[in-house]
Amino acid sequence: MSWETEVQGIQARQKAAQELGGEEAIQRQHGHGRLTIRERIDELSDSQSFREEGPMAGYGELDEEGALIKFTPGNYILGTAHIDGRPCVVGGEDFTQRGGSPTPAGLRKSVYAEDLSLRYRLPLIRFLEGGGGSVVGTGGKGNRPSQPMGDPVFSRSRFKSIADVLQNVPVVSAAMGAVAGLPAARLAASHFSIMVRGQSQVLVAGPAVVERATGEKLTKEELGGAAVHLKSGVVDNAVETEAELMQEVRRFLSYLPRNTREMPPRAEDVNDDPQRADEFLIDVIPRERRKVYKMRKIIEAVVDQGSFFEMTRYYGRSQITGLARLNGWPVGIWANDPHFYAGSMTADGAQKARRFIQFCDTFHLPIIALVDEPGFMIGSASEKAATIRYGVDTICATVNSCVPWASVIVRKTFGVAAAAHFGPQAEVYAWPSAEAGTLPLEGGVAVAFRKEIEAAPDPEAKRREIEEKLASRRNPYARAEAFGIHDLIDPRQTRSTLCEWLELARPVLEENVLGQRRDS
Template sequence: MNMTWEPEIDEINHRRALAKEMGGTDRVAQQHSLGKLTVRERIEALVDPNSFLERGILGGVGTYDDDEKLTDFVPKSTVFGIGKVDNRPVSVTGQDFTARPGSGSAGANGTTVTGGPRTISAEHISHEMKIPFIRLIDGFGADIRAVGQKNRTYIPNGNWKLEHELLSEVPIVAAALGSVAGLPAAWVPASHFSIMVKGKTQVFAAGPPVVKRAIGLDIHKEDLGGYQQHSRTSGVVNNEAEDELDALQQIRRFLSYLPTNVWELPPLGDESDPRDRKAHELRSIIPRDRNRGYNPRQLIAHVMDNDSTFELSRYFGGSQITMFARLNGRPVGILANDPMVHGGAQDASAARKVEKFVDTCDTFHLPIINFSDQPGFMIGPAAEAAGTLRAGVRTAVAIGQATVPWATVIVRRVYGVAGGARQDNSHFNFQLAWPSGEWGSLPIEGGIAAAYRREIEAAENPEEYRQQLEEKLISIRAPWRTAEDLDVEDIIDPADTRPMLSDWLDVAYKASERLVGPKSRGMRP
């Protein structure tokens, strides 16, 4: 008589092996032929080697003979568990398109497996353990075939309360890695960082067949929800990747700047770049000709630690730059203007981008450094129709609600409501200005035309009178008088920017120790 459990252990190993076959050899080959990795290959490339602890691997649908022997097994369409990224724990879930095209049928909704009274949820693992949550999304929501199988429909039920709690407590990342529709598409923006693969990924509320049936529009899936649509026009997705491995590496990079949860401070990185390094190149980076632009990313790179920047949403709201960086190894959030896009003016898209970025930095205690060259809001009928003012005010409120330490370096312009919003003085705002700085309620050139219209029109030579007014007011635009009145704290040699910000950041991180924990406002997706 066999006194061991060897037969059962063999059965466990057999079932695990079947689960790892996913949808079978043919479907795996088809996935590869599309230039896509399988869900297990994605997870292996994402997490540290040999760190993934899978949960619910035995879930699926088995077929048995009359002797209750397993004859066939279709694994669940979700793979999830706990892994490590840079030796820190994360909760990972991915849809297996080979097993059951990533749909919500047969006991799996993409992140949750249900059976009897028990629910195993990747979200709950993240919520209970307070660790980052990563979604690798490759599929759609409801499967219409399930309606026929169950012989009934159901009322949709989304647990967005849990989503909000997660957003307010741990980093959430969403990678769209296929054609994503329905509920999985909603998961993409319900994150702090989202990414899609160029030419391989589409995100939409409903795909082309549904669109054609509903509104009569025949459209290709790439035109409907490809990267040009969502990382460059709608802003639904933050970043775009060249391929899946690039997307997974960007996820690892994003997480490296953030704490495991809001009860911790961001992790310290490489400190080898000297804190007192002076970048003399900054003395000439801002042109004396006010009508000329410059490279703001080069400016930032001269100040921050070498090769430490990671930009978010570069191609959306391009007049404003949002990125993570490190200074003396410490993560910071960077805001800047790009004068090469709309002259740096803030439009509605840029305002929405900045609002979410400020919320993210505030949620995870990253001090913010604002390199200001803000000419104001975008103007004109298109800007008004886009709701630029409302979006801009939402950004101003987000900045006002933020409690993280804030430093402003005025590299050129600070004008109007948009410029003033980033100089929020409701709490301590460490402020430096370069000699190239200029500021006011609006630029002198445009302001004169409005404020002195009658005098100019009544002058014997209107153009000559306007030029005289401009020259008089421009002569007092230099920053010295503002500094005399202490309206700007200090005007510095641009080469000293890194050393001075380094000293400020020491104090800022010390102050941040008392700010850990969730924010009362929560996190807006």
């Protein structure tokens, strides 16, 4: 007796699952300029590489003879795929059904995404577009009672796997539309989060709920659009189109290993000379101490050309964080931006730096610190923001990190905050423009010479006179002569110096990572 009837049932369900919420719902999605979840997965993945998990999860309506009348698929699509030849787990809500609010099968699949990623130790990419739970649960239609969506008391919290995955594999979350509730929490629980300007919003609660609770009348964009969350730090980057978003996700993943038991991969095409020396670096730092310069130009001159991938640019703006390559090898870049608060560490900047240091430590990325740190940001606003608490958290993240550090002092290293830029056993280089001390010259003069300045006929002129006199006494050689740094270098030799250092440091890191893998 043949099983053809059952196979036909499989095929009918598979066909229905491919149709998502139906042609009309798909057209509405396209009408808003958005791809469906299946189209997004296809756009990100290598051709024909997606292997779906639970394609028939859903609800089938049968007639009295057991024949399928209608099949409604779960509204979360999940599976494995290859991205630039590397296997990953990828999934996301199907907004064409219930606006992405989970069905029972959809919820189970979304929770399983982290488990699948952990099982095979594969990077996890989430496409998020949904409003979380519904006030009526999974039922509530007609006279049917609502079915609560909570976990049974004996079950493991779904946040356990969300937390575990962050410690083991790269996690990327992309907001593709309005995201609230659990999907918004998942976005926050990522190593890299991204959204589409004008299309995506990330919300704890939507406008109707906010108005009911607080009286505020705001649009979704005003509540949680890119203009809000690039500055809040909830999302790292934002782009104009879904196509650009796919490129950003691919690029981010290219710097990282598949999991914490592996090393970050070297780029296949390495065509930038490690000995390249950009001439402009010799005078990029102005002699006039109050003048600023463009730190990103320095970063781009030091790392492999075109390899700098900045993250979280508009949050904690006095600190610059991103990924790059040196002679093809991935590294983390942390630098000060003197255009904002002279590069000093604010509360937001400290939290941004701490998160980045811990991310680099998780995925075995050596850290290059380009240091121009005048200290913690001061003033009443800084005190109210608990800058010292967050700053010390950053210092603790630095001293507890296990990856190699190379720190290049390009200008200032003052105060307690400077300690955050030098990892354990860091290799420390300095440019001739480097300065150091417990206080910046300006603040130190105001304290140490207060009486002399106040007694002068022109206090401001006296203050400038003392500052200029002390500044003239400074020279770049004292720390090198006292072996307070490993070397004082020509700025033009920064790239070659760092490439040579990485050739020494990286094999030791690799031995440590592989040793941990063997031990476990």
